[in-house]
Amino acid sequence: MSADLSRITKKYTNGEVTIVWKPSRCIHSKNCFNGLPAVFDPTKRPWIDAKGSDTSHIIEQVKQCPSAALSYYLNSEGEKTEVNTPNETIQTETVIEAKPNGPLFVYGNISIKKENGTVEKRSDLTAFCRCGNSGNKPFCDGSHLKAEFRG
Numbered sequence: 640m641s642a643d644l645s646r647i648t649k650k651y652t653n654g655e656v657t658i659v660w661k662p663s664r665c666i667h668s669k670n671c672f673n674g675l676p677a678v679f680d681p682t683k684r685p686w687i688d689a690k691g692s693d694t695s696h697i698i699e700q701v702k703q704c705p706s707a708a709l710s711y712y713l714n715s716e717g718e719k720t721e722v723n724t725p726n727e728t729i730q731t732e733t734v735i736e737a738k739p740n741g742p743l744f745v746y747g748n749i750s751i752k753k754e755n756g757t758v759e760k761r762s763d764l765t766a767f768c769r770c771g772n773s774g775n776k777p778f779c780d781g782s783h784l785k786a787e788f789r790g
Contacts, residue, residue, distance in 0.1 A: 653689040656697055657718075658711050660687060665708035666742055666766040667781025675700040698722075705744070706766050706779075740789050742766040742779035751777065 651658045658678075671679035677691035678700065689697065694713075701709045702722070712718050733747030744766055751759045766779040770788035773780045 649685075649687075651685065651687040651689040652714065653694065653697070654714065655694045656689065656711050656713055658687055658689050658697060658701060658709060661708050661710075663708075663775060663778070664706045664766075665781065666706045666779040667784060668705050668741075670703045670705065671700060671709060674703055705764060707763055737769065737790075741769070741783050743769050 647662055649660045649662070651660070672681055675692055675696060678688055678697055680686055680688070692700075698711055701711045704710075711722055733745060733749060736744040736746070738744055744764055745761075746764050748762045749760070749765060751761065751765070753759065767777050768775075768779045768782070769790060770783040770786050772782035772786045772788070774782065
């Protein structure tokens with residue numbers, strides 16, 4: 640039996656800031672490790688070293704995560720202040736963007752009806768698989784990179 644990725648949340652702290660990683664949301668854009676490899680290194684375990692940079696650089700890099708798989712909160716303010724997560728409902732129309740050779744980004748308020756009949760609501764950015772290879776369908780899990788998807 641495989642783990643339900645939607646329930647996994649990992650946290651890494653440097654004492655000031657806590658980085659929160661939700662692997663089920665990750666689309667492997669590589670923004671994190673291309674932008675701050677001293678903190679985000681997928682060749683290491685754990686792959687996040689929150690002590691690899693100062694808090695301000697970590698915050699700026701986490702904000703670059705297009706899927707909100709990465710978020711953060713300042714330890715002095717607590718988890719309720721987590722940033723880069725779908726805490727607030729977007730008050731705009733829904734926008735759909737096909738990323739070159741990658742997922743379909745849907746920005747806005749949506750409801751996703753799953754095969755088992757449950758409905759998941761999202762109110763931020765959702766990345767849907769276009770290549771057909773995701774192990775987390777209908778969501779993108781970055782499989783398009785290995786499959787060398789073009790489209």
